[in-house]
Amino acid sequence: MDLMQLLLTEMEQEAVTTKKMLERTPDEQLDYKPHEKNMSMRYLATHIAELPSWVPMILTTEELNFKESEYVPKEIKSNAELMNFYEKSLNEGLVGLTKAKLNQLEETWTLRNGDTILFKGTKYEMIRHTFCQIVHHRAQLGMYLRLLNIPIPGSYGPSADEPHIN
Template identity: 55%
Template sequence: MTTIKMFLSELEKEAQTTRKMFERVPDEKFQWQPHPKSMTVQKLVAHIAELPGWITTTLTTDELDLAEVPYKAPPVNNTAELMTFFEQKLNEGKNHLEQAQEQQLTENWTLREGNQVYSSETKAEVLRMVYCQIVHHRAQLGVYLRLLDIPIPGSYGPSADDVSF
């Protein structure tokens, strides 16, 4: 199996779990946050949904300079918009992965803000970080859902809400 095929397979598996999590987010909880330093549900789910789009950025550029391209949060105001946005970014990322060549994964990619370089790694390493970000923030969403007393779906097996003890 090529590295690209492995990334495609993993992306689809993670997307299934992400969809299950997103489907449980109630519209009326989008402005809720567990702590003043925490993101709102809206910001968190919008960030998770946009992450597959980072695959496109990684494969089609050699760097992202936040001084030139400041971050703008995607406008996601309810679960329906969230699901649509996620599928759009997921399809975009998948399409670019399907068109990618293995040698692209060895090329360097840099994240910077002007002269401040945050990271410079191979595109394969950046894609791995993107996937880790998806899992990390989805786990964060799981904590939010738990605090809101919303059952959590299983990710890599059943959750405590899926089994009885």
């Protein structure tokens, strides 16, 4: 099997569910936080939307150091802006994977905050970790939406808000 094609297929498949979830993020609830320790829906949805763009960044760099690269999240003001940002990010991720060479996946990549190493492994492992982060944060967004009584789309089958297949 072609590992690059498998990663590309996985990214495309997960994008379908991610898009359905992000589309349900309401403009009037972007500042919603279910608890004081939670991030706002705006920040969470923006982070989910940006994660596909991490793939080409991982493939073309050796590390990300938060101490040297100040993170400034994109400020979205509406669901339309969120969806445009997601489509751009997803396209960057898909193009990055399409252009990647198999041997790049074996290279080491480090995520750090100054001297503190948060992750060190192969670029393949970090790309998979990025995919897992998308799913993880998508589940968090699903909880926010559920608490606001917004119907949840199914991820790997129907949700409680969709008719079950007999």
